[in-house]
Amino acid sequence: MEYENLLRDWLLGLIAALLAAVALSATSGGDAYLDVLGPIVIVLAVVTFLAFVMLTGAFLVYTASFRD
Template sequence: MDDLLTNWLLGLIAALLAVLVLDTTGQEFLSPLDPVANVLALVTFLSFVLLTGAFLVYTASFRDE
């Protein structure tokens, strides 16, 4: 599971860096990638929210002990 998460995060970082590089090279190269960048941003935000929620639930489980 750790390898899957690590590979997914590395792929996400590489994709976001590629979008930044294409943004500096010109708008004509970036226009087709706008939907991909929006999906990556949405997935990143939702995964952050889910992981934060899971962490809060996990830490709250120790409250009664």
């Protein structure tokens, strides 16, 4: 499995969902669709943030292991 494609697709999906939420919130009739898309955007953003925090922590632990 190619993780580069998985990461790229995840980030593209996140960007698309966030842009759709912004576009729908700017239109007058978009509130009905935004109610459906809102939870998806929140889940994508939270999972992405938590993954970033975990990867950053893992990187810091990895780099700290080289201290003598």
